[in-house]
Amino acid sequence: xxxxxKVFYEVPADxxxxxxxxxxxxxxxxxxxxxxxxxxxxxxxxxxxxxINMVIHASGGTIDVTVSQEEIEMVLKDQGPGxxxxxxxxxxxxxxxxxxxxxxxxxxxxxxxxxxxYSDELKIESQVGIxxxxxxxxxxxC
Amino acid sequence: xxxxxxxxxxxAMTITDLIQKGDFKILNEGNNTHNRITVPYCCxxxxxxxxxxxxxxxxxxxxxxxxxxxVAALAEAACIILAEGTDLDEPSxxxxxxQGITVLKTELPIxxxxxMVYQYLNA
Numbered sequence: 001x002x003x004x005x006k007v008f009y010e011v012p013a014d015x016x017x018x019x020x021x022x023x024x025x026x027x028x029x030x031x032x033x034x035x036x037x038x039x040x041x042x043x044x045x046x047x048x049x050x051x052i053n054m055v056i057h058a059s060g061g062t063i064d065v066t067v068s069q070e071e072i073e074m075v076l077k078d079q080g081p082g083x084x085x086x087x088x089x090x091x092x093x094x095x096x097x098x099x100x101x102x103x104x105x106x107x108x109x110x111x112x113x114x115x116x117x118y119s120d121e122l123k124i125e126s127q128v129g130i131x132x133x134x135x136x137x138x139x140x141x142c
Numbered sequence: 143x144x145x146x147x148x149x150x151x152x153x154a155m156t157i158t159d160l161i162q163k164g165d166f167k168i169l170n171e172g173n174n175t176h177n178r179i180t181v182p183y184c185c186x187x188x189x190x191x192x193x194x195x196x197x198x199x200x201x202x203x204x205x206x207x208x209x210x211x212x213v214a215a216l217a218e219a220a221c222i223i224l225a226e227g228t229d230l231d232e233p234s235x236x237x238x239x240x241q242g243i244t245v246l247k248t249e250l251p252i253x254x255x256x257x258m259v260y261q262y263l264n265a
Contacts, residue, residue: 110189110193
């Protein structure tokens with residue numbers, strides 16, 4: 001199987017009831033493909049955190065997923081406010097989530113640390129006022 | 143089926159077994175009730191739960207919303223136990239049905255609910 005599988009998701013703005021749909025969808029797809037459960041769990045967690053971040057901070061965005069034989073790549077793009085200090089944002093416990101989402105149980109400041117922990121490669125490109133692109137890769141375990 | 147690979151000191155307890163103890167009220171019986179509960183887990187902050195909750199957890203929390211369901215499904219919790227009398231709102235109940243996630247509730251505080259699961263697992 002040398003073909004790559006590509007999937008595209010749109011993440012709607014401000015809709016916490018639908019946040020997680022893209023991750024759930026990808027998770028069940030990977031499960032159906034018979035992928036190793038640990039790989040599936042890593043992808044699901046890393047992508048959910050990215051998806052939630054786009055809803056909380058960036059009025060939604062898009063996710064491009066490419067599944068190859070070796071890895072799963074997720075590219076999350078938004079046109080939100082951007083991240084001024086990526087190093088600071090990566091710190092566990094640091095959060096800029098507004099109160100209304102804290103009351104839903106978010107804002108622990110673990111989103112980016114979780115994305116780092118569960119992906120094998122994480123790249124964040126961000127420009128203040130223009131947007132953020134997060135690329136995550138998870139290696140497929142056999 | 144799952145229980146064959148168990149170590150001897152810990153009891154095998156499936157979600158069905160826990161339900162049958164009758165301590166918790168059922169808000170939704172999911173499609174995974176034959177799965178084994180591995181450990182009780184307590185946390186209300188979703189990203190911490192997402193990052194740290196072991197697969198197969200009986201997740202005890204007071205957060206009963208749509209996002210709790212998403213985290214439970216993605217992190218592969220065995221079930222959600224809503225403590226302190228918290229409840230799911232209607233859309234979340236429907237979502238739990240749709241996604242086949244087992245959600246239980248109790249008037250007990252988080253610690254007591256988790257302790258109860260722990261004691262069953264280590265009886």
